[in-house]
Amino acid sequence: MKKEKEKLLPELTKGFLKENPTLRLVLGTCPTLAISTSVSAALGMGVSATIVLLFSNVVISALRRVIPDKVRIPAYITIIAGLVTLVQMLVKAYVPAIDKSLGIYLPLITVNCIILGRADGYANRHSVAASAFDAIGMGCGFTAALFLMAAVREVLGAGAFAGIPLFGGRMTPIAILILPPGGFFVYGCMIALANKLQGRPAKKQTGCEACNANSGDRNQEAEPRTPNACPNSNPDRSSPNAYLLPSDRSPNSCPLSPNPSSASCLLPPASSERGCEA
Amino acid sequence: MKEWISIFFAAILTGNFVLAKFLGICPFLGVSKKVNTAVGMSVAVIFVMALATAVTYPVNVLLERRDMAYLQTIVFILVIAALVQFVETVLKRFLKPLYQALGIYLPLITTNCAVLGVVLLNVQNRYGFVSSMVNSIGAGVGFLLAMVIFAGVRDRMEQSSIPKAFNGLPATLVAASIVSLSFLGFGGVIEKIFG
Numbered sequence: 001m002k003k004e005k006e007k008l009l010p011e012l013t014k015g016f017l018k019e020n021p022t023l024r025l026v027l028g029t030c031p032t033l034a035i036s037t038s039v040s041a042a043l044g045m046g047v048s049a050t051i052v053l054l055f056s057n058v059v060i061s062a063l064r065r066v067i068p069d070k071v072r073i074p075a076y077i078t079i080i081a082g083l084v085t086l087v088q089m090l091v092k093a094y095v096p097a098i099d100k101s102l103g104i105y106l107p108l109i110t111v112n113c114i115i116l117g118r119a120d121g122y123a124n125r126h127s128v129a130a131s132a133f134d135a136i137g138m139g140c141g142f143t144a145a146l147f148l149m150a151a152v153r154e155v156l157g158a159g160a161f162a163g164i165p166l167f168g169g170r171m172t173p174i175a176i177l178i179l180p181p182g183g184f185f186v187y188g189c190m191i192a193l194a195n196k197l198q199g200r201p202a203k204k205q206t207g208c209e210a211c212n213a214n215s216g217d218r219n220q221e222a223e224p225r226t227p228n229a230c231p232n233s234n235p236d237r238s239s240p241n242a243y244l245l246p247s248d249r250s251p252n253s254c255p256l257s258p259n260p261s262s263a264s265c266l267l268p269p270a271s272s273e274r275g276c277e278a
Numbered sequence: 279m280k281e282w283i284s285i286f287f288a289a290i291l292t293g294n295f296v297l298a299k300f301l302g303i304c305p306f307l308g309v310s311k312k313v314n315t316a317v318g319m320s321v322a323v324i325f326v327m328a329l330a331t332a333v334t335y336p337v338n339v340l341l342e343r344r345d346m347a348y349l350q351t352i353v354f355i356l357v358i359a360a361l362v363q364f365v366e367t368v369l370k371r372f373l374k375p376l377y378q379a380l381g382i383y384l385p386l387i388t389t390n391c392a393v394l395g396v397v398l399l400n401v402q403n404r405y406g407f408v409s410s411m412v413n414s415i416g417a418g419v420g421f422l423l424a425m426v427i428f429a430g431v432r433d434r435m436e437q438s439s440i441p442k443a444f445n446g447l448p449a450t451l452v453a454a455s456i457v458s459l460s461f462l463g464f465g466g467v468i469e470k471i472f473g
Contacts, residue, residue, distance in 0.1 A: 026447060029303040029304060029307070030301055030303045030304070034300035034301075074356075077359060081351050085348060085349070085352055107350070107398055110351055111355070111390070111391045111394050112391075113304065176459075180297060180300065180458045180461075181456070181459040183300065184451045184458055185451070187451050188447075188450070188451030188452040189448065191448045191451065192448035196443040
Protein backbone atom coordinates (compact mmCIF):
# COMPACT_ATOMS: atom_id res chain seq x y z
CA MET A 1 0.00 0.00 0.00
CA LYS A 2 2.77 2.36 0.94
CA LYS A 3 4.42 1.88 -2.38
CA GLU A 4 1.18 2.61 -4.19
CA LYS A 5 0.72 5.86 -2.33
CA GLU A 6 4.12 7.09 -3.36
CA LYS A 7 3.22 6.48 -6.95
CA LEU A 8 -0.05 8.37 -6.94
CA LEU A 9 1.31 11.54 -8.52
CA PRO A 10 2.68 9.86 -11.65
CA GLU A 11 -0.69 8.11 -11.97
CA LEU A 12 -2.24 11.52 -12.21
CA THR A 13 0.18 13.08 -14.64
CA LYS A 14 0.83 10.17 -17.00
CA GLY A 15 -2.49 10.74 -18.74
CA PHE A 16 -1.42 14.06 -20.20
CA LEU A 17 1.35 13.31 -22.62
CA LYS A 18 3.15 10.09 -21.89
CA GLU A 19 0.03 7.97 -21.95
CA ASN A 20 -2.50 10.35 -23.34
CA PRO A 21 -5.47 8.12 -24.11
CA THR A 22 -6.35 9.94 -27.30
CA LEU A 23 -2.98 10.75 -28.78
CA ARG A 24 -0.69 8.03 -27.46
CA LEU A 25 -2.89 5.05 -26.71
CA VAL A 26 -5.41 5.88 -29.46
CA LEU A 27 -8.45 4.92 -27.44
CA GLY A 28 -11.90 6.41 -27.77
CA THR A 29 -11.44 7.56 -31.33
CA CYS A 30 -15.13 7.75 -32.21
CA PRO A 31 -16.10 10.57 -29.80
CA THR A 32 -12.80 12.32 -30.48
CA LEU A 33 -13.54 12.58 -34.17
CA ALA A 34 -17.23 13.23 -33.91
CA ILE A 35 -17.37 15.77 -31.10
CA SER A 36 -14.34 17.90 -31.88
CA THR A 37 -16.24 20.29 -34.17
CA SER A 38 -16.82 22.81 -31.41
CA VAL A 39 -14.94 23.64 -28.23
CA SER A 40 -17.99 23.68 -25.99
CA ALA A 41 -19.18 20.25 -27.15
CA ALA A 42 -15.65 18.89 -26.72
CA LEU A 43 -15.48 20.16 -23.15
CA GLY A 44 -18.92 18.71 -22.43
CA MET A 45 -17.85 15.35 -23.82
CA GLY A 46 -14.54 15.40 -21.96
CA VAL A 47 -16.10 16.26 -18.63
CA SER A 48 -18.91 13.70 -19.02
CA ALA A 49 -16.46 10.96 -19.96
CA THR A 50 -14.14 11.93 -17.09
CA ILE A 51 -16.96 11.72 -14.57
CA VAL A 52 -18.03 8.32 -15.87
CA LEU A 53 -14.42 7.14 -15.90
CA LEU A 54 -13.78 8.33 -12.35
CA PHE A 55 -16.82 6.67 -10.88
CA SER A 56 -16.49 3.47 -12.92
CA ASN A 57 -12.84 3.12 -11.89
CA VAL A 58 -13.69 3.73 -8.24
CA VAL A 59 -16.66 1.35 -8.21
CA ILE A 60 -14.88 -1.39 -10.14
CA SER A 61 -11.77 -1.07 -8.02
CA ALA A 62 -13.87 -1.27 -4.86
CA LEU A 63 -15.65 -4.36 -6.18
CA ARG A 64 -12.57 -6.00 -7.65
CA ARG A 65 -12.57 -8.80 -5.11
CA VAL A 66 -16.33 -9.34 -5.36
CA ILE A 67 -16.78 -9.60 -9.13
CA PRO A 68 -15.96 -13.12 -10.35
CA ASP A 69 -13.31 -13.12 -13.02
CA LYS A 70 -15.46 -14.99 -15.51
CA VAL A 71 -18.28 -12.48 -15.68
CA ARG A 72 -16.22 -9.36 -15.17
CA ILE A 73 -16.77 -7.84 -18.61
CA PRO A 74 -20.59 -7.98 -18.45
CA ALA A 75 -20.38 -6.68 -14.88
CA TYR A 76 -18.17 -3.78 -15.97
CA ILE A 77 -20.42 -2.93 -18.89
CA THR A 78 -23.44 -2.88 -16.59
CA ILE A 79 -21.70 -0.60 -14.11
CA ILE A 80 -20.52 1.73 -16.85
CA ALA A 81 -23.91 1.82 -18.58
CA GLY A 82 -25.57 2.67 -15.29
CA LEU A 83 -23.16 5.53 -14.68
CA VAL A 84 -23.58 6.79 -18.23
CA THR A 85 -27.35 6.84 -17.72
CA LEU A 86 -26.90 8.92 -14.58
CA VAL A 87 -24.60 11.40 -16.33
CA GLN A 88 -26.99 11.53 -19.28
CA MET A 89 -29.88 12.46 -16.99
CA LEU A 90 -27.82 15.14 -15.23
CA VAL A 91 -26.65 16.67 -18.51
CA LYS A 92 -30.17 16.64 -19.90
CA ALA A 93 -31.47 18.36 -16.79
CA TYR A 94 -28.81 21.01 -16.24
CA VAL A 95 -27.06 21.68 -19.58
CA PRO A 96 -29.59 20.80 -22.30
CA ALA A 97 -27.52 22.65 -24.90
CA ILE A 98 -24.60 20.25 -24.39
CA ASP A 99 -27.00 17.31 -24.50
CA LYS A 100 -28.20 18.52 -27.87
CA SER A 101 -24.74 18.97 -29.34
CA LEU A 102 -23.52 15.59 -28.07
CA GLY A 103 -26.58 13.73 -29.37
CA ILE A 104 -26.16 9.97 -29.40
CA TYR A 105 -22.48 10.26 -28.52
CA LEU A 106 -23.45 10.86 -24.90
CA PRO A 107 -25.02 7.41 -24.40
CA LEU A 108 -22.22 6.00 -26.54
CA ILE A 109 -19.74 6.79 -23.75
CA THR A 110 -20.84 3.32 -22.59
CA VAL A 111 -18.82 1.70 -25.35
CA ASN A 112 -15.92 4.14 -25.16
CA CYS A 113 -12.77 2.02 -25.17
CA ILE A 114 -11.02 4.29 -22.66
CA ILE A 115 -13.46 3.46 -19.90
CA LEU A 116 -13.67 -0.29 -20.39
CA GLY A 117 -9.93 -0.37 -21.07
CA ARG A 118 -9.05 1.38 -17.81
CA ALA A 119 -11.55 -0.77 -15.93
CA ASP A 120 -10.07 -4.01 -17.14
CA GLY A 121 -6.48 -2.90 -17.49
CA TYR A 122 -6.07 -0.85 -14.34
CA ALA A 123 -8.95 -0.60 -11.88
CA ASN A 124 -9.37 -4.33 -11.37
CA ARG A 125 -5.84 -4.65 -10.05
CA HIS A 126 -5.27 -1.45 -8.11
CA SER A 127 -6.50 0.23 -4.97
CA VAL A 128 -9.43 2.61 -5.03
CA ALA A 129 -7.23 5.69 -4.55
CA ALA A 130 -4.80 4.75 -7.33
CA SER A 131 -7.70 3.98 -9.67
CA ALA A 132 -9.31 7.33 -8.90
CA PHE A 133 -6.07 9.18 -9.65
CA ASP A 134 -5.60 7.16 -12.80
CA ALA A 135 -9.14 8.01 -13.89
CA ILE A 136 -8.68 11.72 -13.24
CA GLY A 137 -5.39 11.76 -15.13
CA MET A 138 -6.76 9.82 -18.08
CA GLY A 139 -9.96 11.84 -18.13
CA CYS A 140 -8.10 15.13 -18.09
CA GLY A 141 -5.75 13.91 -20.81
CA PHE A 142 -8.73 12.92 -22.92
CA THR A 143 -10.42 16.26 -22.29
CA ALA A 144 -7.23 18.20 -23.06
CA ALA A 145 -6.66 16.38 -26.35
CA LEU A 146 -10.29 16.78 -27.31
CA PHE A 147 -10.18 20.48 -26.42
CA LEU A 148 -7.01 21.06 -28.43
CA MET A 149 -8.40 19.29 -31.46
CA ALA A 150 -11.72 21.09 -31.23
CA ALA A 151 -9.90 24.42 -30.90
CA VAL A 152 -7.94 23.76 -34.10
CA ARG A 153 -11.01 22.62 -35.98
CA GLU A 154 -13.31 25.37 -34.75
CA VAL A 155 -10.87 28.28 -35.13
CA LEU A 156 -9.69 27.27 -38.60
CA GLY A 157 -12.87 25.61 -39.80
CA ALA A 158 -15.54 27.97 -38.51
CA GLY A 159 -13.50 31.06 -37.62
CA ALA A 160 -14.84 30.98 -34.09
CA PHE A 161 -13.89 29.87 -30.60
CA ALA A 162 -16.60 28.38 -28.38
CA GLY A 163 -19.20 29.98 -30.63
CA ILE A 164 -17.67 33.48 -30.55
CA PRO A 165 -16.64 34.71 -34.03
CA LEU A 166 -12.94 35.61 -34.13
CA PHE A 167 -11.99 37.18 -37.43
CA GLY A 168 -14.90 39.52 -38.03
CA GLY A 169 -15.41 38.31 -41.57
CA ARG A 170 -11.87 39.14 -42.72
CA MET A 171 -10.93 35.50 -43.15
CA THR A 172 -12.83 32.80 -44.94
CA PRO A 173 -12.78 29.75 -42.69
CA ILE A 174 -11.59 26.43 -44.13
CA ALA A 175 -15.01 24.82 -43.85
CA ILE A 176 -13.71 21.35 -44.70
CA LEU A 177 -12.06 21.12 -41.27
CA ILE A 178 -15.46 21.15 -39.60
CA LEU A 179 -16.71 18.39 -41.90
CA PRO A 180 -15.92 14.69 -41.34
CA PRO A 181 -12.78 14.58 -43.58
CA GLY A 182 -11.29 17.42 -41.55
CA GLY A 183 -11.81 15.37 -38.39
CA PHE A 184 -9.71 12.51 -39.72
CA PHE A 185 -7.09 14.90 -41.07
CA VAL A 186 -6.63 16.98 -37.91
CA TYR A 187 -6.58 13.85 -35.77
CA GLY A 188 -3.91 12.29 -37.98
CA CYS A 189 -1.82 15.46 -37.82
CA MET A 190 -2.14 15.67 -34.04
CA ILE A 191 -1.00 12.08 -33.54
CA ALA A 192 1.91 12.78 -35.88
CA LEU A 193 2.78 15.85 -33.80
CA ALA A 194 2.59 13.86 -30.57
CA ASN A 195 4.88 11.26 -32.16
CA LYS A 196 7.32 13.96 -33.13
CA LEU A 197 7.33 15.44 -29.64
CA GLN A 198 7.83 12.05 -28.05
CA GLY A 199 10.38 11.00 -30.61
CA ARG A 200 8.91 7.56 -31.16
CA PRO A 201 5.89 6.30 -33.02
CA ALA A 202 2.74 5.62 -31.08
CA LYS A 203 2.20 2.06 -30.02
CA LYS A 204 0.74 0.26 -32.94
CA GLN A 205 -1.22 -2.24 -30.92
CA THR A 206 -3.47 -0.08 -28.89
CA GLY A 207 -6.81 -0.14 -27.25
CA CYS A 208 -9.68 -1.20 -29.32
CA GLU A 209 -7.50 -1.19 -32.37
CA ALA A 210 -5.50 -3.91 -30.72
CA CYS A 211 -8.44 -6.08 -29.99
CA ASN A 212 -9.66 -5.71 -33.50
CA ALA A 213 -6.21 -6.29 -34.77
CA ASN A 214 -6.16 -9.43 -32.67
CA SER A 215 -9.02 -10.75 -34.64
CA GLY A 216 -7.30 -10.66 -37.91
CA ASP A 217 -4.11 -8.88 -38.56
CA ARG A 218 -2.14 -8.78 -35.40
CA ASN A 219 0.65 -10.44 -37.26
CA GLN A 220 0.44 -7.90 -39.95
CA GLU A 221 0.55 -5.00 -37.56
CA ALA A 222 3.64 -6.38 -35.98
CA GLU A 223 5.37 -7.31 -39.19
CA PRO A 224 3.88 -5.29 -42.00
CA ARG A 225 6.16 -6.94 -44.51
CA THR A 226 4.75 -10.41 -44.04
CA PRO A 227 2.58 -10.67 -47.11
CA ASN A 228 0.28 -13.58 -46.39
CA ALA A 229 0.02 -13.66 -42.64
CA CYS A 230 -2.98 -15.89 -42.27
CA PRO A 231 -5.00 -14.62 -39.34
CA ASN A 232 -6.17 -18.06 -38.38
CA SER A 233 -2.75 -19.54 -38.08
CA ASN A 234 -1.61 -16.85 -35.72
CA PRO A 235 0.18 -18.66 -32.93
CA ASP A 236 -0.06 -15.59 -30.73
CA ARG A 237 -3.76 -15.78 -30.35
CA SER A 238 -4.11 -19.39 -29.42
CA SER A 239 -1.81 -19.15 -26.45
CA PRO A 240 -3.10 -17.54 -23.29
CA ASN A 241 0.06 -15.46 -23.23
CA ALA A 242 -1.46 -13.32 -25.89
CA TYR A 243 -3.59 -11.75 -23.22
CA LEU A 244 -0.80 -11.05 -20.82
CA LEU A 245 -0.49 -7.44 -20.00
CA PRO A 246 3.19 -6.80 -19.51
CA SER A 247 2.53 -4.03 -17.05
CA ASP A 248 -0.02 -1.42 -16.25
CA ARG A 249 1.55 0.89 -18.71
CA SER A 250 0.55 -1.42 -21.47
CA PRO A 251 -2.09 0.13 -23.63
CA ASN A 252 -3.24 -3.33 -24.62
CA SER A 253 -5.82 -3.28 -21.95
CA CYS A 254 -8.55 -4.26 -24.29
CA PRO A 255 -10.71 -6.75 -22.51
CA LEU A 256 -12.07 -8.30 -25.62
CA SER A 257 -9.21 -10.37 -26.84
CA PRO A 258 -10.94 -12.97 -28.90
CA ASN A 259 -10.05 -16.57 -28.51
CA PRO A 260 -11.56 -18.65 -31.26
CA SER A 261 -10.90 -21.85 -29.41
CA SER A 262 -12.85 -20.98 -26.29
CA ALA A 263 -16.59 -21.07 -26.04
CA SER A 264 -16.96 -17.64 -24.52
CA CYS A 265 -14.78 -15.41 -26.57
CA LEU A 266 -15.65 -12.42 -24.48
CA LEU A 267 -13.76 -13.78 -21.57
CA PRO A 268 -10.13 -14.57 -22.01
CA PRO A 269 -8.93 -17.37 -19.77
CA ALA A 270 -8.75 -16.42 -16.16
CA SER A 271 -5.29 -17.85 -15.88
CA SER A 272 -3.88 -15.05 -17.97
CA GLU A 273 -5.00 -12.49 -15.45
CA ARG A 274 -3.41 -14.41 -12.66
CA GLY A 275 -0.26 -14.71 -14.66
CA CYS A 276 -0.27 -11.00 -14.99
CA GLU A 277 -0.19 -10.37 -11.31
CA ALA A 278 2.52 -12.86 -10.67
CA MET B 279 -41.51 2.34 -50.00
CA LYS B 280 -39.86 5.52 -51.24
CA GLU B 281 -39.08 6.49 -47.69
CA TRP B 282 -37.40 3.14 -47.05
CA ILE B 283 -35.25 3.39 -50.16
CA SER B 284 -34.24 6.88 -49.18
CA ILE B 285 -33.33 5.76 -45.64
CA PHE B 286 -31.36 2.84 -47.03
CA PHE B 287 -29.24 4.88 -49.41
CA ALA B 288 -28.81 7.74 -46.97
CA ALA B 289 -27.42 5.27 -44.44
CA ILE B 290 -24.96 3.94 -47.01
CA LEU B 291 -23.78 7.14 -48.67
CA THR B 292 -24.51 10.52 -47.09
CA GLY B 293 -24.84 9.24 -43.55
CA ASN B 294 -22.14 6.61 -43.81
CA PHE B 295 -21.56 5.34 -40.31
CA VAL B 296 -17.80 5.31 -40.47
CA LEU B 297 -16.97 8.22 -42.70
CA ALA B 298 -19.71 10.70 -41.82
CA LYS B 299 -20.92 9.71 -38.36
CA PHE B 300 -17.64 8.39 -36.92
CA LEU B 301 -19.17 5.25 -35.49
CA GLY B 302 -17.14 2.07 -35.54
CA ILE B 303 -13.82 3.78 -36.13
CA CYS B 304 -11.88 1.16 -34.18
CA PRO B 305 -12.64 -1.78 -36.48
CA PHE B 306 -12.33 0.60 -39.43
CA LEU B 307 -8.74 1.38 -38.50
CA GLY B 308 -7.95 -2.01 -36.99
CA VAL B 309 -9.32 -4.62 -39.35
CA SER B 310 -9.13 -2.81 -42.68
CA LYS B 311 -5.67 -4.02 -43.62
CA LYS B 312 -6.79 -6.88 -45.80
CA VAL B 313 -9.88 -7.04 -47.94
CA ASN B 314 -11.01 -10.48 -46.77
CA THR B 315 -10.81 -9.70 -43.06
CA ALA B 316 -12.55 -6.40 -43.75
CA VAL B 317 -15.39 -8.23 -45.51
CA GLY B 318 -15.66 -10.83 -42.73
CA MET B 319 -15.90 -8.18 -40.04
CA SER B 320 -18.42 -6.14 -42.02
CA VAL B 321 -20.68 -9.11 -42.69
CA ALA B 322 -20.65 -9.91 -38.98
CA VAL B 323 -21.52 -6.28 -38.25
CA ILE B 324 -24.46 -6.29 -40.71
CA PHE B 325 -25.72 -9.51 -39.15
CA VAL B 326 -25.50 -8.25 -35.56
CA MET B 327 -26.89 -4.82 -36.43
CA ALA B 328 -29.99 -6.29 -38.08
CA LEU B 329 -30.50 -8.77 -35.26
CA ALA B 330 -29.94 -6.17 -32.55
CA THR B 331 -32.46 -3.84 -34.16
CA ALA B 332 -35.02 -6.62 -34.47
CA VAL B 333 -34.63 -7.46 -30.79
CA THR B 334 -34.33 -3.98 -29.32
CA TYR B 335 -37.34 -2.60 -31.17
CA PRO B 336 -39.95 -4.55 -29.15
CA VAL B 337 -37.86 -4.05 -26.01
CA ASN B 338 -37.94 -0.32 -26.56
CA VAL B 339 -41.69 -0.32 -27.14
CA LEU B 340 -42.04 -2.11 -23.84
CA LEU B 341 -39.74 0.35 -22.07
CA GLU B 342 -41.58 3.36 -23.44
CA ARG B 343 -44.95 1.95 -22.54
CA ARG B 344 -43.80 1.50 -18.95
CA ASP B 345 -42.31 4.99 -18.94
CA MET B 346 -38.81 3.68 -18.42
CA ALA B 347 -37.14 5.14 -21.50
CA TYR B 348 -34.25 6.35 -19.36
CA LEU B 349 -33.11 2.74 -19.08
CA GLN B 350 -32.51 2.54 -22.83
CA THR B 351 -28.71 2.73 -22.79
CA ILE B 352 -28.22 0.10 -20.12
CA VAL B 353 -30.86 -2.26 -21.50
CA PHE B 354 -29.66 -1.95 -25.09
CA ILE B 355 -26.02 -2.65 -24.31
CA LEU B 356 -26.95 -5.68 -22.24
CA VAL B 357 -29.29 -6.94 -24.96
CA ILE B 358 -26.52 -6.52 -27.54
CA ALA B 359 -23.94 -8.27 -25.36
CA ALA B 360 -26.29 -11.15 -24.62
CA LEU B 361 -27.30 -11.35 -28.26
CA VAL B 362 -23.74 -11.54 -29.51
CA GLN B 363 -22.96 -14.29 -27.03
CA PHE B 364 -26.12 -16.15 -28.00
CA VAL B 365 -25.48 -15.85 -31.73
CA GLU B 366 -21.97 -17.10 -31.21
CA THR B 367 -23.11 -20.14 -29.27
CA VAL B 368 -25.84 -20.98 -31.77
CA LEU B 369 -23.54 -20.58 -34.75
CA LYS B 370 -20.90 -22.70 -33.11
CA ARG B 371 -23.38 -25.45 -32.41
CA PHE B 372 -25.42 -25.50 -35.62
CA LEU B 373 -23.67 -23.58 -38.37
CA LYS B 374 -20.01 -24.46 -38.10
CA PRO B 375 -18.92 -22.96 -41.46
CA LEU B 376 -20.57 -19.62 -40.75
CA TYR B 377 -19.11 -19.65 -37.25
CA GLN B 378 -15.66 -20.22 -38.62
CA ALA B 379 -16.13 -17.33 -41.00
CA LEU B 380 -17.59 -14.84 -38.53
CA GLY B 381 -16.63 -16.32 -35.19
CA ILE B 382 -13.54 -14.31 -34.41
CA TYR B 383 -15.24 -11.03 -35.26
CA LEU B 384 -18.34 -11.51 -33.16
CA PRO B 385 -16.99 -10.74 -29.68
CA LEU B 386 -15.45 -7.51 -30.90
CA ILE B 387 -18.81 -6.29 -32.03
CA THR B 388 -20.25 -6.01 -28.53
CA THR B 389 -18.28 -2.88 -27.83
CA ASN B 390 -18.48 -1.63 -31.40
CA CYS B 391 -20.16 1.73 -31.07
CA ALA B 392 -21.75 1.32 -34.51
CA VAL B 393 -24.15 -1.34 -33.21
CA LEU B 394 -25.27 0.58 -30.14
CA GLY B 395 -25.23 3.71 -32.29
CA VAL B 396 -27.63 2.37 -34.90
CA VAL B 397 -30.03 1.15 -32.23
CA LEU B 398 -29.97 4.53 -30.47
CA LEU B 399 -30.37 6.41 -33.76
CA ASN B 400 -33.43 4.35 -34.65
CA VAL B 401 -34.97 5.28 -31.33
CA GLN B 402 -33.95 8.91 -31.62
CA ASN B 403 -35.40 9.26 -35.13
CA ARG B 404 -38.59 7.50 -34.01
CA TYR B 405 -38.40 5.03 -36.89
CA GLY B 406 -41.03 2.31 -37.16
CA PHE B 407 -40.02 -1.34 -37.28
CA VAL B 408 -39.43 -1.59 -41.04
CA SER B 409 -37.63 1.75 -41.21
CA SER B 410 -35.43 0.68 -38.30
CA MET B 411 -34.53 -2.55 -40.02
CA VAL B 412 -33.85 -0.77 -43.31
CA ASN B 413 -31.71 1.81 -41.55
CA SER B 414 -29.62 -0.75 -39.70
CA ILE B 415 -29.06 -2.94 -42.75
CA GLY B 416 -28.16 0.18 -44.75
CA ALA B 417 -25.75 1.25 -42.03
CA GLY B 418 -24.15 -2.18 -42.11
CA VAL B 419 -23.81 -2.15 -45.88
CA GLY B 420 -22.32 1.34 -45.67
CA PHE B 421 -19.83 0.01 -43.13
CA LEU B 422 -18.94 -2.81 -45.53
CA LEU B 423 -18.46 -0.35 -48.38
CA ALA B 424 -16.22 1.93 -46.35
CA MET B 425 -14.17 -0.99 -45.05
CA VAL B 426 -13.62 -2.53 -48.47
CA ILE B 427 -12.70 0.76 -50.13
CA PHE B 428 -10.37 1.62 -47.31
CA ALA B 429 -8.72 -1.80 -47.35
CA GLY B 430 -7.89 -1.14 -50.99
CA VAL B 431 -6.49 2.29 -50.19
CA ARG B 432 -4.35 0.93 -47.37
CA ASP B 433 -3.01 -1.75 -49.63
CA ARG B 434 -1.61 0.93 -51.90
CA MET B 435 -0.37 2.98 -48.98
CA GLU B 436 1.77 0.15 -47.65
CA GLN B 437 4.12 0.58 -50.57
CA SER B 438 4.53 4.34 -50.39
CA SER B 439 7.12 6.17 -48.35
CA ILE B 440 5.70 8.32 -45.59
CA PRO B 441 7.34 10.95 -43.34
CA LYS B 442 8.59 9.29 -40.17
CA ALA B 443 6.25 11.00 -37.72
CA PHE B 444 3.28 10.11 -39.91
CA ASN B 445 4.23 6.46 -40.10
CA GLY B 446 1.45 4.09 -39.09
CA LEU B 447 -1.72 5.48 -37.64
CA PRO B 448 -1.42 9.18 -38.65
CA ALA B 449 -0.97 8.27 -42.31
CA THR B 450 -3.94 5.90 -42.04
CA LEU B 451 -6.06 8.71 -40.63
CA VAL B 452 -5.06 11.11 -43.38
CA ALA B 453 -5.95 8.44 -45.94
CA ALA B 454 -9.29 7.96 -44.17
CA SER B 455 -9.80 11.69 -44.49
CA ILE B 456 -9.42 11.50 -48.25
CA VAL B 457 -11.78 8.53 -48.51
CA SER B 458 -14.24 10.44 -46.36
CA LEU B 459 -13.87 13.40 -48.70
CA SER B 460 -15.07 11.24 -51.59
CA PHE B 461 -18.20 10.31 -49.64
CA LEU B 462 -18.83 13.98 -48.99
CA GLY B 463 -19.50 14.28 -52.72
CA PHE B 464 -22.77 12.39 -52.24
CA GLY B 465 -24.18 15.25 -50.19
CA GLY B 466 -27.63 16.20 -51.39
CA VAL B 467 -27.81 13.38 -53.94
CA ILE B 468 -30.26 11.30 -51.92
CA GLU B 469 -32.56 14.27 -51.24
CA LYS B 470 -32.55 15.22 -54.91
CA ILE B 471 -33.40 11.72 -56.14
CA PHE B 472 -35.77 10.48 -53.46
CA GLY B 473 -36.79 13.59 -51.58
